[in-house]
Amino acid sequence: MVVYKQLEGKLALVAGATRGAGRGIAVELGAAGATVYVTGRTTRKQPSEYGRTTETIEETAELVTEAGGTGIAVPTDHLDHEAVKALTDRIAADHGRLDVLVNDIWGGENLFEWSKPVWEHDLANGLRMLRLGVDTHLITAHYALPLLIQQPGGLHIEVGDGTADYNAKTYRESPFYDLAKVAINRMGWAHAQDLVKHGATSVSLTPGWLRSEMMLEHFGVTEATWQDALERIPDFAISETPHFVGRAVAALAADPDKARFNGESLSSGGLAQVYGFTDLDGSKPDAWRFIEDGRPSNVEAYR
Template identity: 85%
Template sequence: MNVYKPLEGRVALVAGATRGAGRGIATELGAAGATVYVTGRTTRERVSEYGRTQETIEGTAELVTEAGGTGIAVPTDHLEREQVEALVARIRADHGRLDVLVNDVWGGEHLFEWTSPVWEHDLANGLRLLRLGIDTHLITAHYALPLLIQEPGGLHIEVGDGTTEYNAKTYRESPFYDLAKVAINRMGWAHAQDLAKHQATSVSLTPGWLRSEMMLEHFGVREDNWRDALAKIPDFAISETPRFVGRAVAALAADPDKARFNGESLSSGGLAQVYGFTDVDGSRPDAWRFIEDGRPANVADYR
């Protein structure tokens, strides 16, 4: 039986695809038939400062291929300009095009201190967080966007945490984290102004409460028993898998009319209402609407 793959023949780069949202996005782009270059610092031979050996870019590439696409792992530190330039040169040499760029580089989980004002926060950690969360995205865009605009219809996505509306009125409990996440939304909008002239689209995109590998470990659960965490954290009921935001990216990339979203701040739950996709369990969690509505007791209404 032939399976329809709307992104067959398309080339994508998911920058920061070792784990979490990046891994879910890469996998779903593969399920839609794309060739997906996945990057990160953790490989089977070398581990990043996270110290995690459980997830590697090779593992992500294999998931892409298993899903139906072609996964290609390229070890890349997106703070190193030469490495990013070489990555884009490779994609250009291999395919001569780039249809989707997903800027998901992060790396700051261990660097911010909740509820610490700037004068109490470790300054070195805060500045490192900004480099990992902002500089990496600008460096990647600098080298990759010229290839993206070689063909009309390209899509650039800045992946962050929180919509523009939410982040504009909510302090994220750390001056450095707050700045990094607001910057992601603004970058999505700023690049949209330039890309529109080249018939390309740029947006920022946030998942909801993500059941990433690290989040599951934090709550002491696995994906198959994640609901056990609800006894302590009832709001975790609105959480979603990384595949959900991946399906948001795949749906947006396949939409011939995606330019209507140019410059907008989008969420996985919001796009699920537009395109009709579901999470792997068949639900449609809408975490940001749940938060905006004041975290009602009946979470089921937001799934």
């Protein structure tokens, strides 16, 4: 299933769309015809604390437009209440509503300290991770969800790492990271309890093993050469492009019966089985099912 222009006339906000899943989601919403507001801290004039100047929200907006939608870049620090309020005030003034809110804000990759208990982990880094991964989502929801309930049929998505079932039974090797990712699943469920009263739907959604810009860089490969990394990490064969989770969001947003998923924890691979969309190479990688089945040697069965 490819959602050709099924979202034409729809308005989306992808909060945290500079790179990775957020960029892939924004572009695929654009490919489906939506107008997409994209936010983040890295602009062509001002990089964020990441120091990654090659990925900007302006570039993401341009990619949205090139894909067939309308991309609008709005520099936003989602910890800044006034900045988020200004963003949503602008959307309200321009359109008076919002059809899709994707909360994909993150920024904690440089704060990880794996396999350390809380008393050994740098406290400032850990608390900063929670601010970036939890507070930003709540602040954005506070200001943006009132726009989503202006008319029935709105969709709110909390993007995280790991399904609710996986995160409930698996320690994510850092007390701070663990809490941040469990919180995403819970927020998707919690907002669902409030939004259902207004005819809106809320879910949490996780990509599989994402071939983000940072992940490709980590393995010293590009999207064109990503399979070279299989010699080091054979399980990387189950990875996916950011477009795959983007297509999951577009398919869900276009589904008139999406309310059946209200409050659920979803994955890109799982939704591909429901809607029939594929990744750019025509595959349907299902990383979380692969992990839950014990990482079988026959990776192709999970693509």
